[in-house]
Amino acid sequence: MEVTGILTAIIIGLIIGALGRLVVPGKQDIPIWLTLVIGVVAAILGTIVASALGVADTKGIDWIELFIQVIFAAIGVAVAAGAYGRRRVH
Numbered sequence: 001m002e003v004t005g006i007l008t009a010i011i012i013g014l015i016i017g018a019l020g021r022l023v024v025p026g027k028q029d030i031p032i033w034l035t036l037v038i039g040v041v042a043a044i045l046g047t048i049v050a051s052a053l054g055v056a057d058t059k060g061i062d063w064i065e066l067f068i069q070v071i072f073a074a075i076g077v078a079v080a081a082g083a084y085g086r087r088r089v090h
Contacts, residue, residue, distance in 0.1 A: 009047075012069075013040030020073020028081035038080055042072035 017039020046069030
């Protein structure tokens with residue numbers, strides 16, 4: 001992977017994290033940096049899963065891959081919000 005590919009993955013990951021946070025209902029009491037990290041991880045995992053399913057490279061926008069990434073981000077934000085919220089209460 002080239003430097004431009006890594007930078008693109010990070011930028012896409014930041015957007016994916018924000019979308020994942022929007023998908024999760026309610027207020028998430030997690031810092032924005034954690035949301036962004038979750039987005040980057042979700043983008044990477046979503047790409048891996050999309051590649052395994054054979055839907056990573058399509059003509060135009062890879063909507064299925066994007067959907068998978070947002071789902072991973074939403075799950076990550078929900079889990080982090082639950083874990084982070086419990087940690088701050090104690």
